[in-house]
Amino acid sequence: MRDKKRYILCRVRTTSDSLTAASLHTAIMNKLCEFYGWSGRAISALKTWQLKDKRDYFILRCSLKGLPYVLFSTSLVTYINHEKVAIDVLRISGTIKSLLS
Amino acid sequence: MNKRFFIDAWLMPLTTSDAVEMVKLAGELGYKAVAVEGNDEILKASSEVADRLGIELYRRRTINVNIKEKLYDELSKNRWSYELISVKSNERDVVMAALRDMRVDTVLMSHPSAPLVDRHMLSVTNNIVEVAFSDLLKYGYETFYRVLRLSSHLKKDRIRVVVSSCATNCFEMRSPRQLASVFFVMGVGSDRAIETVSGAIIEALRQNKAKLEGMLDTSGVWRIER
Structure with missing residues (x-):
């Protein structure tokens, strides 16, 4: 059966402009691995995208089962590339369309 | 628009x-109330902004003591000046006294030196147990272990819990969903987890505010004005 997914709209507050979706993905995955190990990483099935028009806004996609893990991991991220950051979860939805509406 | 009334109980x-x-930022993140700890200038500045944004603001005082007599002294001094009184202690006796004292609103149990919750504590618990999110950022596993133990009692409705950010700057603040995820991730149901940032504490704070304004008698009778 196909796994259900959840899309999370995030805003990253940071002092640097060079934050990319890949670096955000790595930071969240590292936190996930720290607390839940490889199984947590596998369950969450995380993907990240950066919005084109708003550079500090990101979309995260994870499995429904991994949603609590991802939410918790995003709140624990405090540094990316030695820059202080804070990730705000703004909205959670089942489709990208309703996430951005 | 969020229908829930979220509160960050410690800025x-x-x-x-x-x-x-x-x-x-609290307004942007979806909080409708905040409890601020600080001197008169900080409280005044916060109050002005909160009024402008339509956010409820409560004054908070955290009592950090390790002797029971000192706790009672501090409570009698501060209870009628602040809407939210919280107690932080490393001593089991003091924590137990704070958990049952009616003048206390919350007791902090997330710092690594806090005593672990056991059935003796649960039997006297009358007040809300507080988890500071900044402790999780600062101490990691030590706090995680304590929160995990609290979560098993929360699942069985033995205690009431509130999660606050304890932020000293904007980078330590998190959205209500993220604060709630602390218990959500430990197997507590999503509704019950969200209650930790929007539930019991709000009613207690409103009652305390009304008492300080003279709108609520200590016996629980409200004054109705025409």
Whole structure:
């Protein structure tokens, strides 16, 4: 059966402009691995995208089962590339369309 | 638009400019009430911004003591000046006294030196247990272990829990969903987890505010004005 997914709209507050979706993905995955190990990483099935028009806004996609893990991991991220950051979860939805509406 | 009434029960700005920024950010993140700890200048600056944004603001005082007599002294001094009184202690006796004292609103149990919750504590618990999110960022596993133990009692409705950010600057603030995820991730149901940032504490704070304004008698009778 196909796994259900959840899309999370995030805003990253940071002092640097060079934050990319890949670096955000790595930071969240590292936190996930720290607390839940490889199984947590596998369950969450995380993907990240950066919005084109708003550079500090990101979309995260994870499995429904991994949603609590991802939410918790995003709140624990405090540094990316030695820059202080804070990730705000703004909205959670089942489709990208309703996430951005 | 969120229908839930979210509260961040502990903001601890160090300067007035920080206070202004943090209250503004709390509004952006979806909080409808905040409890701020700080001196008169910080409280005044926060109050002005909160009024402008339509956020309820409560004054908070955290009593950090390790002797029971000192706790009672501090409570009698501060109870009628602040809406939210919280107690932080490393001593089991003091924590137990705070958990059952009616003048206390919350007891902090997330710092690594806090005593672990056991059935003796649960039997006297009358007040809300508080988890500070900044402890999780600062101490990691030590706090995680304590929160995990609390979560098993929360699942069985043995205690009431509130999660606060304990932020000293904007970078330590998190959205209500993220604060709630602390218990959500430990197997507590999503509704019950969200209650930790929007539930019991709000009613207690409103009652305390009404008592301080003279609108609520200590016996629980409300004054109705025409």
